Amino acid sequence: VEIKDGTTDARAVVDAAGELSVVQRGETGIIAGAVTVGAAEVLLAVGVATLANRRILRVYNNSAAIIYVGPTGVLTTSGYPILPNGSEVFYGAVNLYGIAAGAGNNVRVVESA
Numbered sequence: 001v002e003i004k005d006g007t008t009d010a011r012a013v014v015d016a017a018g019e020l021s022v023v024q025r026g027e028t029g030i031i032a033g034a035v036t037v038g039a040a041e042v043l044l045a046v047g048v049a050t051l052a053n054r055r056i057l058r059v060y061n062n063s064a065a066i067i068y069v070g071p072t073g074v075l076t077t078s079g080y081p082i083l084p085n086g087s088e089v090f091y092g093a094v095n096l097y098g099i100a101a102g103a104g105n106n107v108r109v110v111e112s113a
Contacts, residue, residue, distance in 0.1 A: 063105035
């Protein structure tokens with residue numbers, strides 16, 4: 001039995017002895033860029049959408065202000081804080097948004113698939 005992820009490569013295989021083998025593939029794509037975070041929420045992605053099949057999102061707060069991240073609708077009172085010069089790694093393909101108390105905050109984003 002093979003379990004595939006939509007590619008021609010098997011991700012998990014159960015052999016004749018009933019043993020499961022899981023294949024972890026390396027990153028297939030990576031993009032990096034800057035996002036300006038202000039008083040209105042903004043998608044933390046390089047461009048207008050997230051990288052297809054994204055597995056990892058790295059966020060670095062390159063500003064002097066605290067930024068807050070979370071799902072759409074995030075607020076400075078409800079988001080997860082990332083301190084100035086702080087960074088976080090998020091796993092999965094969910095959309096993550098950022099907001100801050102003021103305008104013009106530089107955030108660096110690296111997306112990996």
